[in-house]
Structures are given as structure tokens and as C-alpha cells.
Amino acid sequence: MDKMSALAMFVVAAEHGSFSLAAEQLGKTPSAVTKAVAQLETQLGARLFERTTRRMALTEAGRIYLDSARQALMQLQLASEEIEQLQHALRGSLRITAPPSFGPAFLARACSRFMQAYPQVRLEVDLSDNFDDLLDGGYDLALRDDPGEHPGLIVQPLLENRLLLCASPAYLARRGGEVTPENFAQHDWLLLRHPLASRSFWWISYRGENIRLRQPPALLESDNYDFLLACLLDGRGLQFVPGWSAAPYLQRGELVELMAGDWQLQSAFGPRVYLLYLPHRRSTRKVKVFIDILRACLQEHGLLPPTA
Known part of the structure; x- marks a missing residue:
């Protein structure tokens, strides 16, 4: 069994707290999931789960390994998407969150142009003042007029908020x-x-x-x-x-x-509007293309200098 398949089984088993539930979701047998986790434990020389007849729970080593396994699978998925997008037209989905006032002011124009240029990408745009967490909300890109404290995120100024x-x-x-x-x-x-x-x-x-x-x-x-x-x-x-x-x-x-x-x-919302995205989205072509289109729309309407 390859390492990435074993990691995927381990992650799903950890999230469900059950080998049988993980097997059901993945379309595998419980014994296949058990075997995959056992192979990982043998390679690591450490137990990933404490198992009893009633329940199972991650060990300390399992909790540490779970974070790394998730990151490895995410990076592999992103790499696969990037390679596919290099060879084919952009496709998949792009999830964006922004305050409601940005929609009619400039975001709708950028989204319309993006959809016209890349019809195989499904846009999901949530307009809300809730400032949902990018990772928890599954967002690729956020626009904010007050970035606040967001450790671990890439924050780029977009335009003035005068x-x-x-x-x-x-x-x-x-x-x-x-x-x-x-x-x-x-x-x-x-x-x-x-x-x-x-x-x-x-x-x-x-x-x-x-x-x-x-x-x-x-x-x-x-x-x-x-x-x-x-x-x-x-x-x-x-x-x-x-x-x-x-x-x-x-x-x-x-x-x-x-x-x-x-x-x-003096604005309570800060002097600028910002773009925020997760570091692993830095090189995602869909995000890059959308930001380029957004900046072009803002330039055309005199909100950004031509060299911005």
C-alpha cells in the first residue's frame, strides 16, 4: 500500500474516531484501514491510536502526526490541481469571502469578468461581515477592510479606504x-x-x-x-x-x-482594503488569476494607479 493512501486512511480514521466509519466513507474494508494504520505505526515506531473494545483515541504521537498528514495531503492535492491547470483550462471551484458593500462596488464586476474568461470554474462568494476564518470556512481568498491579527495568513494591501x-x-x-x-x-x-x-x-x-x-x-x-x-x-x-x-x-x-x-x-475600518489568503494558496493559479482580474477592474475605474 502506498504511503499517501495510508495517510488518507489515517486522517479519516482520526476524524471519525473509528476504523469502520472511515472504511465506510472511503469505500474500503475495516481491515484495510487497520492494516494501513498499522503500517504507519511500524514505520514510525510509535502508536498512533490507543484502542480499547469501547473506543479509540489519538495518542500524543498521533495528534502530532495528524497535523503533518493533513498538510502533506493538502499539498499533494494543490500540486495535482496546479499541474492539471497548467495542462488544461482552469476548473474546479474558487471560494471568496468579503464584506457585503464590496459586492456592488467592485467585486461583482471582477467576478463577472472571471466567469466570462474561465467558465469551468465555479465561484462561491460569501458576502458577510462575520469575518469567518479562512481555514475553517474553506475559503481560498478573503477581502477585508480591517485585516486584524491573522497569524499564518498572507496579507496584501489592495486599495485605499479613504x-x-x-x-x-x-x-x-x-x-x-x-x-x-x-x-x-x-x-x-x-x-x-x-x-x-x-x-x-x-x-x-x-x-x-x-x-x-x-x-x-x-x-x-x-x-x-x-x-x-x-x-x-x-x-x-x-x-x-x-x-x-x-x-x-x-x-x-x-x-x-x-x-x-x-x-x-479617520476611518474605524483602517486605511486600506486587504487581500488575505493562506500560505499554501500563494501559488494557486486560480487565486493569482482572480487577483489579477480584480486589480485590472479597479485600475479601469480609477481606484488603482496603472502601475499598481
């Missing part, structure tokens, strides 16, 4: 006057409710100085960004909008940037 104060021409025509921090309270505000964002104060940078401003009362607040954006476009008030979201509306004249220049709101 906030712009925006309003529609209709709102400005109706309310008139210049918008400044001094008259914030006189305006209608659309505010995003989020665990990372303060509901009492804003920190604003002005010519190198950090100034704390009390948040004005909200005319409308919501935990859904796209809902607030629709109300902003409809002329219901003022809103701080990420540049990557505001760009097309500013270009078409559907929104106007206010207080451009010296004033800058």
Missing part, C-alpha cells in the same frame, strides 16, 4: 450653504451603525491636527451600508462614503464630495 463626505446635488440644492464641521448639526445625516464605529464621536484630521467632534444626531441610521447609499443618492442627507464606493457616482455627477482637501475623517 472616507469622503458626500451628498447628492438634490440635497445640496434643497439645503444650500457650505458644509463645515461647525454646521454639521444643521444637516441631515445618514449614519452607519457598526460595532467598530463610535456612535458618539468622530476623529477628523485637519492640517495634521486630530480633532474630536461630537457626532450630530442621525436622521437615518442603519447597519446596512447599501441601504444608506441608496438613501444618499436619493437626496436624503449627508454620508461618509469610502472612495472605492463613491467613485462611479462622483464621476457621473450623482454625488458631490464635500470638504475635500484639508479635512479627513
